[in-house]
Amino acid sequence: MNVHEFQAKSLFAQFGVPVPRGKEITSPEAATAWANELNTPVFVVKAQIHAGGRGKAGGVKITKDKGAVAGLAKELIGKTLVTHQTGPKGRKVHRLLMEEGANISKELYLSLLVDRDTGWPMFIASTEGGMEIEVVAEKTPEKIIKESVDPAVGFQGHNGRNVAFALGLQNIEPAVINPFVQMLGNLYRLFMEKHAALVEINPLIITKEKTLVALDGKVSFDDNGLFKHEDVQKMRDLNEEEPLEIEANENNLNYIKLDGNIGCMVNGAGLAMATMDVIKLAGSEPANFLDVGGGATKETVAAGFRILLKDPNVKGVFINIFGGIVRCDRIAHGVIEAAKEVKIAVPLVVRLQGTNAEEGRKLLAESGLKLDAANDLWEAAQKIVKLTGKAA
Ligand code: GDP
Numbered sequence: 001m002n003v004h005e006f007q008a009k010s011l012f013a014q015f016g017v018p019v020p021r022g023k024e025i026t027s028p029e030a031a032t033a034w035a036n037e038l039n040t041p042v043f044v045v046k047a048q049i050h051a052g053g054r055g056k057a058g059g060v061k062i063t064k065d066k067g068a069v070a071g072l073a074k075e076l077i078g079k080t081l082v083t084h085q086t087g088p089k090g091r092k093v094h095r096l097l098m099e100e101g102a103n104i105s106k107e108l109y110l111s112l113l114v115d116r117d118t119g120w121p122m123f124i125a126s127t128e129g130g131m132e133i134e135v136v137a138e139k140t141p142e143k144i145i146k147e148s149v150d151p152a153v154g155f156q157g158h159n160g161r162n163v164a165f166a167l168g169l170q171n172i173e174p175a176v177i178n179p180f181v182q183m184l185g186n187l188y189r190l191f192m193e194k195h196a197a198l199v200e201i202n203p204l205i206i207t208k209e210k211t212l213v214a215l216d217g218k219v220s221f222d223d224n225g226l227f228k229h230e231d232v233q234k235m236r237d238l239n240e241e242e243p244l245e246i247e248a249n250e251n252n253l254n255y256i257k258l259d260g261n262i263g264c265m266v267n268g269a270g271l272a273m274a275t276m277d278v279i280k281l282a283g284s285e286p287a288n289f290l291d292v293g294g295g296a297t298k299e300t301v302a303a304g305f306r307i308l309l310k311d312p313n314v315k316g317v318f319i320n321i322f323g324g325i326v327r328c329d330r331i332a333h334g335v336i337e338a339a340k341e342v343k344i345a346v347p348l349v350v351r352l353q354g355t356n357a358e359e360g361r362k363l364l365a366e367s368g369l370k371l372d373a374a375n376d377l378w379e380a381a382q383k384i385v386k387l388t389g390k391a392a
């Protein structure tokens with residue numbers, strides 16, 4: 001689960017990581033009121049969406065004029081921001097963060113995530129702050145600094161000093177070395193205590209006053225740890241989530257919307273990945289990842305099918321089930337059930353194998369549903385791609 005910048009910053013503040021004074025704003029009137037209270041020479045008004053790249057897309061406004069903040073708020077609220085992370089559709093802005101401006105002397109990059117190779121929390125830092133870190137990593141990999149922390153021992157001062165000196169803070173601004181080491185320790189505590197999956201500050205700035213300030217903030221949480229953190233759960237913003245994914249979540253389905261046009265209903269994450277691969281190999285693109293899971297009932301299958309068909313991009317559906325714990329006849333019942341409620345106006349290819357596959361096929365054949373049956377995965381993929389036409 002992701003949260004907004006203003007929420008990430010409130011967590012930073014809780015854990016002793018310095019942030020600008022700021023507040024969430026949802027109306028021009030509130031912007032004026034907060035500007036009067038802030039009483040600072042420079043005001044920064046920032047669109048809050050779950051995507052980066054807002055600066056370049058016009059989502060970050062800076063003004064010295066207190067009288068201008070209401071106008072800026074009016075301009076941003078309701079606007080659809082298109083950044084390199086939102087996709088071409090963009091994201092509608094519903095809330096803002098309004099904070100005091102900072103005197104930037106140097107922008108750094110800092111994040112903490114789980115290193116998939118070692119399974120340890122790992123800091124990533126760079127002197128190239130404010131830039132897209134993926135670009136830095138690709139063009140100038142020597143500017144990416146990594147420091148892993150042994151979770152059995154926890155964060156140690158030397159972890160922080162390793163990063164500080166690798167960044168060259170001794171040459172950039174020695175006064176911030178100690179606060180920097182302390183900040184890394186605080187971020188580590190936040191990361192562990194709140195079961196975060198990613199904490200990112202880009203840019204982390206050194207101010208002209210020789211202090212460190214987190215000017216941006218991103219925190220993602222491990223969904224499996226969310227039940228332990230009511231405060232974090234409350235930060236969920238459904239505006240920022242795919243409506244179909246919310247509905248899938250409520251039905252205990254693992255569904256991720258993608259951009260293609262072949263809807264996939266599969267059991268098991270491995271088979272779902274293989275199905276997506278084979279669709280691409282056959283020349284098209286999957287519209288989603290959907291794992292109905294091992295414990296799929298008639299109801300969950302029906303829910304999955306309804307969700308698939310609600311996506312207007314779906315021009316065909318491929319049901320690929322290997323019956324193990326989940327029996328093929330149950331899947332067939334679910335599909336028939338769903339077909340009673342929603343009209344299936346697109347081609348349907350079904351491949352059932354494994355437990356009760358025969359019964360499942362028989363049920364579907366006798367249901368009167370218009371569908372193509374296939375036994376082989378490659379044959380099935382080619383069939384559905386042919387029926388839907390190649391991806392644009
Ligand atoms: P992002 O583009 O979505 O990552 O949004 P950021 O929060 O990183 O803001 C983008 C850029 O705006 C930063 O890299 C800064 O250069 C600039 N910026 C943000 N806040 C301030 C501020 O208080 N003062 C100044 N001068 N620039 C700021």
Ligand code: MN
Nearest residue numbers: 052202203216
């Ligand atoms: Mn940023």
